Amino acid sequence: MFSEIKWRFNLAIISSILLILLSAFQWSLVDIVTVFLMMPLFGAVWIFFLCCVVSSLTCLLKHKGIGLKSSAPIGIQVIAFLLVTYVPFTMLWLKADFILNKEQRELVVAQVLNGELKPNVSHNSSLINLGEEHSGLSRGGNDIVVENHAGLTYILFFTFRGLLDNYSGYLYVPSGGLPEKFRDLNEANSTEIKHVEDNWYLISHH
Numbered sequence: 001m002f003s004e005i006k007w008r009f010n011l012a013i014i015s016s017i018l019l020i021l022l023s024a025f026q027w028s029l030v031d032i033v034t035v036f037l038m039m040p041l042f043g044a045v046w047i048f049f050l051c052c053v054v055s056s057l058t059c060l061l062k063h064k065g066i067g068l069k070s071s072a073p074i075g076i077q078v079i080a081f082l083l084v085t086y087v088p089f090t091m092l093w094l095k096a097d098f099i100l101n102k103e104q105r106e107l108v109v110a111q112v113l114n115g116e117l118k119p120n121v122s123h124n125s126s127l128i129n130l131g132e133e134h135s136g137l138s139r140g141g142n143d144i145v146v147e148n149h150a151g152l153t154y155i156l157f158f159t160f161r162g163l164l165d166n167y168s169g170y171l172y173v174p175s176g177g178l179p180e181k182f183r184d185l186n187e188a189n190s191t192e193i194k195h196v197e198d199n200w201y202l203i204s205h206h
Helices: 001-022 028-062 066-087 089-111 179-184
Strands: 126-127 143-149 152-161 167-172 191-197 200-205
Touching: 001 028, 001 089, 028 066, 028 089, 028 152, 089 143, 089 152, 089 167, 089 200, 143 179, 152 179, 152 191, 179 200
Parallel strands: none
Antiparallel strands: 126 143, 143 152, 152 167, 167 200, 191 200
């Protein structure tokens, strides 16, 4: 009996840790495994978690007379579910990404503005591939988007580079500029624009 509870407890621990880690680091993982593989990976982890929930409930009903030991597996999974539901992992990751990479991104902005960095992607004249010198500053290939509007330069660093027009990132907006000028963004065309600090906005387009 206790050996059965132990392996159900271990399954509850493993499935809960996998779910929490996937939720916490999904935006880092998607850059490694791609969007196409991330969806089935997420589905597989959730299916495993739910199967373990059924196992934990079975343990609780079967051995409810022995107290806390039988309820421990389902208790762990309830805590895990509450964490992935209510902890804003995405916003925490985005804030950390901005703080950790701000200095390097500002250096890239300066290099673009003074002409050191110029468009270098043959199929798109608005893209600059940052290469190994500035690796990790823009997700989905380390490309940044540079646009000029009314003599002002706007620069987008991707935090997520999805399919077609589905993307998000930190947008550098020059003094006197408006974030809406970049790619004609506005809230009416499914774009979210959030001011972060002077010259920087978080945008999400879907």
